[in-house]
Amino acid sequence: MVYNYGMKNYTQTLREHNLKATPQRLAIADALDAKGHISLEDLYMLMLKKFDSISLATIYKNIHIMMENCFIQEVKLPHAKSVYELTKASHAHLACSKCGAVEDISLDLENVVAEARAKSSFAIESSELVLSGLCKNCR
Amino acid sequence: MVYNYGMKNYTQTLREHNLKATPQRLAIADALDAKGHISLEDLYMLMLKKFDSISLATIYKNIHIMMENCFIQEVKLPHAKSVYELTKASHAHLACSKCGAVEDISLDLENVVAEARAKSSFAIESSELVLSGLCKNCR
């Protein structure tokens, strides 16, 4: 991959989310853009390569405020640590139970949600679906 | 609710899962049976009422080994702490975003999983679905 080729510049997007575009935040955005999904500790490892003295506290603080401001989202996975992703249109996730790879997948949950509304008295507003199994490489 | 009326005795079930039926474990099983879903800290609070000197370590150790032995399962919820439930047939969850209530719901995910298989190269083995919204009381 050619570094930064085709990669979006997140300066403006960060500002639109009321976040100052610091070098650390731009790097977090770039990491999520490049990797798609990344755990907190993996993100820290990546960041250390660009900022020799970045603090774990900075990672925590940024993950936290970026979630509050809906710039990123946490994906909680069964039997694994959470990963984070840039906020995008609602979608489901595929998680490899062997290597931990995570992929986005767009699925139609209309019927399932309709069934749930019919069967329950909840006012359903959102859904989180994680499908687990073996990815192409691990099968 | 009449105490213990209609509540299953989990002695045998625990043994079938290779777990000694200690009073602490029976109480955990009873709590999950009665509450359906409970967080680790809520479970600890409940247990303190029955065992004045129970240790948090005992809770952690039991939650851990009970999950390993498939007696219970963790349910990871968005924007909330995990809850635990007795292992039962696969099902989805409804989570109230206001009061935190969690309910089981049986939904047909056949079509969704079929769609996922068609669109991806994952060998899908299981699914976790959490639908969030307001429960009857919180609406």
Next chain:
DNA sequence: TTAAATGCAAAAAATTTGCAGACGT
């Protein structure tokens, strides 16, 4: 210029571990 962000160190919270005595089977 000014409010906010960073990095560091310390604090707090969450989870795990080791071990002696108690207990289930």
Next chain:
DNA sequence: ACGTCTGCAAATTTTTTGCATTTAA
């Protein structure tokens, strides 16, 4: 009787906080 479980204390890991300095806008 044996191997496991419990409770306690200590250790470890994870996450948060306070503060002086730096920085984005």
